[in-house]
Amino acid sequence: MAEDLRSDEGLMLAYRDGEAAAFDVLYARHRTRLYRYLAHQCGDARLAEELYQDIWLRVINARADYEVSAKFTTWLYRIAHHRLIDHYRKHARERLREWESEEASIDDYPAPASETPPAEVERLQLKERLASALAELPAPQREAFLMAEEGGMTLEEIASATGTGRETVKSRLRYALGKLRHSLKDLL
Amino acid sequence: MTEHDDTPRDPALSHRYREACDARDMAPPPAIDARILAAAREAVKPPAAAPRVELRAWWQRLTLPIGVVATTLLAVMLSLTVQRQTPETVAPAQTEKPAPTAAVAPGDPTLQKRAAPATTRADSVPSIPPAPAPAPAERISRAAEKKTIPEPAAAAVASPPAASPGAGVPPPVSAVSNEMPSSRLKAEASADRAREAEAITPLQKAAPASVAAPDRMETVRGDVSSSIPAWLEEIRALRRQGREEEAMRRLAEFRKAYPGYLLPEDLR
Numbered sequence: 001m002a003e004d005l006r007s008d009e010g011l012m013l014a015y016r017d018g019e020a021a022a023f024d025v026l027y028a029r030h031r032t033r034l035y036r037y038l039a040h041q042c043g044d045a046r047l048a049e050e051l052y053q054d055i056w057l058r059v060i061n062a063r064a065d066y067e068v069s070a071k072f073t074t075w076l077y078r079i080a081h082h083r084l085i086d087h088y089r090k091h092a093r094e095r096l097r098e099w100e101s102e103e104a105s106i107d108d109y110p111a112p113a114s115e116t117p118p119a120e121v122e123r124l125q126l127k128e129r130l131a132s133a134l135a136e137l138p139a140p141q142r143e144a145f146l147m148a149e150e151g152g153m154t155l156e157e158i159a160s161a162t163g164t165g166r167e168t169v170k171s172r173l174r175y176a177l178g179k180l181r182h183s184l185k186d187l188l
Numbered sequence: 189m190t191e192h193d194d195t196p197r198d199p200a201l202s203h204r205y206r207e208a209c210d211a212r213d214m215a216p217p218p219a220i221d222a223r224i225l226a227a228a229r230e231a232v233k234p235p236a237a238a239p240r241v242e243l244r245a246w247w248q249r250l251t252l253p254i255g256v257v258a259t260t261l262l263a264v265m266l267s268l269t270v271q272r273q274t275p276e277t278v279a280p281a282q283t284e285k286p287a288p289t290a291a292v293a294p295g296d297p298t299l300q301k302r303a304a305p306a307t308t309r310a311d312s313v314p315s316i317p318p319a320p321a322p323a324p325a326e327r328i329s330r331a332a333e334k335k336t337i338p339e340p341a342a343a344a345v346a347s348p349p350a351a352s353p354g355a356g357v358p359p360p361v362s363a364v365s366n367e368m369p370s371s372r373l374k375a376e377a378s379a380d381r382a383r384e385a386e387a388i389t390p391l392q393k394a395a396p397a398s399v400a401a402p403d404r405m406e407t408v409r410g411d412v413s414s415s416i417p418a419w420l421e422e423i424r425a426l427r428r429q430g431r432e433e434e435a436m437r438r439l440a441e442f443r444k445a446y447p448g449y450l451l452p453e454d455l456r
Contacts, residue, residue, distance in 0.1 A: 015232065023228040027221075035216045036209050052216055056224045060231050127208040148195060149205055155195045173196045180201055188200045 008072030016063045027056070030076060033150040037077070040134050040146055041084055051087065055080050070160060073151045078161040081143065088139070126187060133183035141176035144169050416446065423455060 004011065004025040014022035034055065039048040058079050066075075134142055140162075147158045155173070159166045181188065419442050426435035439455060 015228070018232045020229045020232050023232075024225060027225065027228070031221065032215050036214045039214060049216060049220055053220050053224060057227060060224075060228050063231065123207060126204060130205060130208040148197070149202060154193050170194075170196065177196055177198050177201065181198060184201070184204065187204055 009068045012063070012066055012072050013068065016066050023060075026072070030073070034076065034080060037080065037146045037150040038084075040131070041139070041143060042087070043131075043135055047087075051080075051083055055083050058083070071153075071157060073153060074157045074161050077147055077151050077153065077157075078163075081162050084143075129184060129187065130180075133180050136183065137176055137179055140164075141172045141179070144172040145176040145180070148173060416449065420452065420455060 004022075006014070006022070006025075008026060008029065011022040011026040015026065035048065035052050038051050038055075039045060042048055042051065055076075059076065062079075069075075134145070137145070143162065144158055147153045147161060151157070151161075153161065155166050155169050158173075159169045162169065419438070423435050423438045423442065426432075426438060439451075442449075443451075
């Protein structure tokens with residue numbers, strides 16, 4: 001099947017106008033990245049799945065009002081950000097306690113395959129280290145880093161999605177990178 | 189977007205991040221993918237093709253008519269109920285006021301004085317049986333009293349029980365009242381006594397008002413408003429004539445017949 005070369009925004013507009021296949025393409029483009037963003041942000045695979053599904057349903061329900069006022073990624077991650085904020089407001093204390101326990105968050109992800117060649121073992125160790133380093137970051141810094149990494153978003157786009165100032169995002173991102181570099185210095 | 193991208197980045201960290209987050213174990217489960225894609229397709233389906241939407245529309249279509257019919261039915265039922273109840277609840281208030289004064293001769297100040305407290309009290313007693321409009325015969329007798337009849341006789345004549353039960357249909361009250369002597373009252377009293385002596389049916393025994401006068405029993409059943417003042421006036425007439433014993437007996441009968449009725453002060 002030929003790859004759909006339309007932009008994200010074009011696909012979303014096509015979906016808004018009733019083209020169901022456009023959504024399939026759009027979804028395939030963003031599914032993994034959005035899921036990883038959520039998984040790292042909330043540190044719980046099951047919760048990430050719940051939020052992930054909810055966010056996509058919001059995208060579907062908001063299709064009628066969709067206008068190209070920003071990049072689709074910015075719009076998508078803005079929805080994700082608000083959904084996460086809602087979740088934090090409801091379960092702030094529980095989440096904080098969960099985030100403090102790194103073991104629990106790592107154990108929530110699927111176990112590795114039975115065969116664990118050295119490269120795979122190394123990857124899983126890296127994954128664990130990275131997950132714990134991310135968990136140590138304050139939520140806004142982690143969010144800025146994940147939006148930049150997973151969403152490929154610029155400072156302006158992150159600022160727009162999170163409703164904060166560009167300079168604030170820049171500062172958060174710098175702090176996040178510095179802390180992660182420090183935590184993973186032996187791996188870099 | 190045209191602005192220079194000065195987003196802080198660390199290529200080495202990004203590389204390690206991508207390595208760690210392999211798509212194999214950091215992706216949404218296929219079941220969730222299927223659910224989301226199905227929801228997306230369902231959302232853009234034309235409404236006619238979706239049976240669920242059709243079902244909702246059917247319910248929505250029925251909601252308004254059912255609501256309107258139910259409301260109308262309720263309103264009709266309510267108004268019918270109110271209409272049925274109205275004569276029972278409103279009639280006493282309208283008719284009780286004129287009832288006591290009807291038996292009193294307008295020209296007689298003593299009778300008016302006596303009747304006045306009874307009127308006001310009767311208004312304030314809620315447990316009195318409903319009283320329809322005063323009987324026309326009463327009004328006629330009042331007119332007749334004005335003309336010829338002396339005070340005691342007039343009061344007695346005004347009461348329907350005076351008619352003899354054995355005489356079939358009694359003559360019109362106005363006709364009787366014109367030539368009503370005091371002997372007529374005596375005849376009435378003796379007739380009452382005779383009736384008391386007679387064997388009384390069980391039903392009549394149960395109803396004290398009927399013991400003395402079967403006609404009165406009918407009057408009590410049919411036209412309460414005319415019988416009460418007439419009865420009271422009869423008792424007063426008996427008292428005025430000095431027939432205390434008989435008056436007391438009639439009063440006792442009255443109390444049995446109307447236990448909730450608040451008697452005028454002169455009869456207590």
